[in-house]
Amino acid sequence: MNDHFADRMHDVPRSFIREILKVTLEPDIISFAGGLPNRAFFPIEPLRIAADKVFREKGGDCLQYSNSEGLVELRGYIARRYKQSQGITVAPEQILITNGSQQALDLLAKVLLNDGESVVMEEPGYLGAIQALSLYRPRFAPVAVHREGMDCAQLAEVVERNKPRLMYTVPNFQNPSGITYDADNRRAVAEIISQREVVLVEDDPYGDLRFSGSAVPSFYHLLPEQTVLLGSFSKTVVPGFRLGWIVAPVELHEKLLIAKQAADLHTCNFTQYVLLQFLTDNDLDHHIAAIVGAYGRQCRAMVAAIDRMFPAGVTCTRPDGGMFLWGTLPEGLRAMDLFERAVTRRVVFVPGEPFYTRPVSSATFRLNFSCVDEPVIEEGIGRLAEALKEMIEG
Amino acid sequence: MNDHFADRMHDVPRSFIREILKVTLEPDIISFAGGLPNRAFFPIEPLRIAADKVFREKGGDCLQYSNSEGLVELRGYIARRYKQSQGITVAPEQILITNGSQQALDLLAKVLLNDGESVVMEEPGYLGAIQALSLYRPRFAPVAVHREGMDCAQLAEVVERNKPRLMYTVPNFQNPSGITYDADNRRAVAEIISQREVVLVEDDPYGDLRFSGSAVPSFYHLLPEQTVLLGSFSKTVVPGFRLGWIVAPVELHEKLLIAKQAADLHTCNFTQYVLLQFLTDNDLDHHIAAIVGAYGRQCRAMVAAIDRMFPAGVTCTRPDGGMFLWGTLPEGLRAMDLFERAVTRRVVFVPGEPFYTRPVSSATFRLNFSCVDEPVIEEGIGRLAEALKEMIEG
Numbered sequence: 001m002n003d004h005f006a007d008r009m010h011d012v013p014r015s016f017i018r019e020i021l022k023v024t025l026e027p028d029i030i031s032f033a034g035g036l037p038n039r040a041f042f043p044i045e046p047l048r049i050a051a052d053k054v055f056r057e058k059g060g061d062c063l064q065y066s067n068s069e070g071l072v073e074l075r076g077y078i079a080r081r082y083k084q085s086q087g088i089t090v091a092p093e094q095i096l097i098t099n100g101s102q103q104a105l106d107l108l109a110k111v112l113l114n115d116g117e118s119v120v121m122e123e124p125g126y127l128g129a130i131q132a133l134s135l136y137r138p139r140f141a142p143v144a145v146h147r148e149g150m151d152c153a154q155l156a157e158v159v160e161r162n163k164p165r166l167m168y169t170v171p172n173f174q175n176p177s178g179i180t181y182d183a184d185n186r187r188a189v190a191e192i193i194s195q196r197e198v199v200l201v202e203d204d205p206y207g208d209l210r211f212s213g214s215a216v217p218s219f220y221h222l223l224p225e226q227t228v229l230l231g232s233f234s235k236t237v238v239p240g241f242r243l244g245w246i247v248a249p250v251e252l253h254e255k256l257l258i259a260k261q262a263a264d265l266h267t268c269n270f271t272q273y274v275l276l277q278f279l280t281d282n283d284l285d286h287h288i289a290a291i292v293g294a295y296g297r298q299c300r301a302m303v304a305a306i307d308r309m310f311p312a313g314v315t316c317t318r319p320d321g322g323m324f325l326w327g328t329l330p331e332g333l334r335a336m337d338l339f340e341r342a343v344t345r346r347v348v349f350v351p352g353e354p355f356y357t358r359p360v361s362s363a364t365f366r367l368n369f370s371c372v373d374e375p376v377i378e379e380g381i382g383r384l385a386e387a388l389k390e391m392i393e394g
Numbered sequence: 395m396n397d398h399f400a401d402r403m404h405d406v407p408r409s410f411i412r413e414i415l416k417v418t419l420e421p422d423i424i425s426f427a428g429g430l431p432n433r434a435f436f437p438i439e440p441l442r443i444a445a446d447k448v449f450r451e452k453g454g455d456c457l458q459y460s461n462s463e464g465l466v467e468l469r470g471y472i473a474r475r476y477k478q479s480q481g482i483t484v485a486p487e488q489i490l491i492t493n494g495s496q497q498a499l500d501l502l503a504k505v506l507l508n509d510g511e512s513v514v515m516e517e518p519g520y521l522g523a524i525q526a527l528s529l530y531r532p533r534f535a536p537v538a539v540h541r542e543g544m545d546c547a548q549l550a551e552v553v554e555r556n557k558p559r560l561m562y563t564v565p566n567f568q569n570p571s572g573i574t575y576d577a578d579n580r581r582a583v584a585e586i587i588s589q590r591e592v593v594l595v596e597d598d599p600y601g602d603l604r605f606s607g608s609a610v611p612s613f614y615h616l617l618p619e620q621t622v623l624l625g626s627f628s629k630t631v632v633p634g635f636r637l638g639w640i641v642a643p644v645e646l647h648e649k650l651l652i653a654k655q656a657a658d659l660h661t662c663n664f665t666q667y668v669l670l671q672f673l674t675d676n677d678l679d680h681h682i683a684a685i686v687g688a689y690g691r692q693c694r695a696m697v698a699a700i701d702r703m704f705p706a707g708v709t710c711t712r713p714d715g716g717m718f719l720w721g722t723l724p725e726g727l728r729a730m731d732l733f734e735r736a737v738t739r740r741v742v743f744v745p746g747e748p749f750y751t752r753p754v755s756s757a758t759f760r761l762n763f764s765c766v767d768e769p770v771i772e773e774g775i776g777r778l779a780e781a782l783k784e785m786i787e788g
Contacts, residue, residue, distance in 0.1 A: 039454035048449035055442035060433035063632035099658040240457035240663035264493040268662045269634035
């Protein structure tokens with residue numbers, strides 16, 4: 001059986017983070033490597049109460065096979081929230097509940113991509129998206145993201161030359177870089193791809209986690225016909241329920257629904273009911289405010305520690321939300337070297353490599369601040385600073 | 395966006411059953427069309443207690459991101475159960491937890507099939523498998539199943555001619571036909587495909603639901619290197635949790651794991667914990683015995699009513715387990731005609747068409763007996779008998 005797998009399996013990267021996380025399980029290690037929400041904010045007791053209610057009131061309904069679209073009341077909640085928080089009008093009929101937004105990526109690629117078709121991917125970009133899309137053998141067209149958003153000169157060139165079918169973006173507090181596309185950048189991006197046969201995916205798992213600055217309007221306002229919105233309850237409620245969604249134009253929704261049905265019939269019914277009950281009985285924004293408060297403090301502590309301790313020449317982004325910031329080493333240094341030195345000092349992070357669609361020897365690295373409190377940040381950044389000084393001073 | 399989807403979407407059948415189920419939602423209809431387990435046997439209260447315990451004892455663990463393989467203790471339970479109930483030795487490391495066994499089909503096709511490669515499919519065969527595999531654009535090689543199992547002459551020819559890469563079987567109480575491959579048939583099948591580059595998928599969602607006769611050994615005993623086992627808790631506990639699994643040789647398991655991770659990171663963590671708690675605190679076999687008792691009574695009632703009321707020339711299978719039986723009309727009659735007449739008498743079933751990989755005008759039909767009690771069976775079969783008589787007598 002050994003050497004006889006489908007061609008699509010040949011060039012899928014095995015998750016780099018997965019490998020790294022093995023190191024981080026050792027007890028004395030300080031990890032800035034994870035991409036996990038902070039479990040201290042999981043609403044365990046409210047979810048327990050919600051689950052109990054669902055068992056008692058929904059009996060068999062919550063445990064039987066269900067439809068592939070997802071619970072209609074949950075889709076209604078999501079539609080209302082788009083309206084209230086972003087002024088976006090979508091119908092519940094445009095929403096498909098998925099096993100986390102990772103599944104949304106798989107379904108979109110399945111429905112939209114033939115082998116070798118071109119996909120615009122942020123550089124650096126979310127490695128889970130790179131992995132999911134890789135299985136459909138696209139030609140990746142990486143476009144750099146900078147502090148203010150996507151590199152529009154590069155995008156215009158790529159769109160003209162490659163005729164991409166799909167374009168993947170995380171415009172708010174991007175994973176891995178933490179940057180946010182500003183309003184001008186979004187308008188410029190929309191202008192470049194408007195009227196083209198490209199579907200713009202706006203993946204927004206972190207949008208609610210803003211701790212400074214003010215919200216920037218979604219691409220949906222600019223290109224409603226071409227934009228697909230991905231959302232998730234993983235960062236705002238819990239990731240273990242695996243509940244995300246896709247908002248798509250009706251014709252695309254129909255195709256996604258067929259793919260969803262073929263892929264796994266439907267998303268777990270029980271957790272959809274429990275989440276809906278939780279959302280009905282609790283104020284999600286109040287809950288999110290607590291998360292945002294903590295992540296904001298932790299991000300500020302990390303940025304301050306970096307400013308204070310990292311040697312000159314190492315630069316970092318200053319996120320307004322989300323869970324990550326992105327560092328860049330001085331010319332000529334490699335993040336993998338830093339990683340090796342860091343491990344011996346019992347601190348880890350993710351070197352930039354897996355966030356690129358092509359082999360690079362990267363000077364960049366991702367730091368997570370959602371799961372570490374201020375004293376640990378202080379200690380961990382201190383250890384990293386020592387490793388950096390050792391590298392730079394030779 | 396209308397006319398620009400991936401080629402793989404062109405020939406996927408939209409679920410026929412899904413369309414039919416819309417009719418069955420009307421309140422006065424008797425439905426033999428569904429494929430649902432009977433919700434009267436959902437262990438709601440034991441699951442409620444298990445969930446409560448999990449929330450209290452596992453805190454954040456059950457709600458955080460988790461590994462792609464699935465909960466190791468649940469995989470251990472599954473491995474022990476294979477040993478105890480079937481004498482099959484598998485390691486937990488060979489088991490991957492999936493979102494129902496439907497996802498197992500998607501992952502297997504993704505990992506094993508290039509466009510146009512050949513797949514042996516039972517005829518008639520499980521429509522969910524036909525749908526899942528269709529998205530990978532295989533060349534289907536249908537092989538007839540009869541009362542004793544697969545048509546081995548046809549299989550031998552297909553294997554020689556088509557060099558299939560995958561072979562899909564439901565050897566116990568097959569969906570849709572209700573038949574079981576007997577031991578001789580399994581040996582003959584194994585001999586034909588032994589040493590060939592074909593992966594034999596033994597999908598066994600109904601194996602525990604035997605109400606007469608005795609168990610027939612799994613293909614795994616005959617071809618351990620080539621057999622992939624699919625299992626599910628949907629028919630024995632609840633389908634709404636979406637918990638199934640794949641047992642595969644280690645090299646294939648590794649590839650499936652990469653595909654799983656790309657597809658949705660991991661299966662819902664919380665329901666895995668709740669199910670494990672339920673299985674720890676309750677006797678699954680005791681629970682299954684109650685289901686089997688009812689399904690057996692209902693199957694016997696359906697067979698008896700058919701024997702008594704259906705006109706001569708209409709034949710039906712006599713299942714030893716599972717949830718379905720399969721009827722065949724006399725030469726020249728079509729199940730779609732029967733369906734139309736049946737709907738006017740407020741009784742429905744699934745005409746044979748969607749269980750074939752090629753367009754047929756089928757004389758066959760599937761009847762489900764798991765969700766209807768004896769008086770309803772009597773009434774519904776009576777209505778069907780009237781429709782049949784009307785058709786046959788012109």
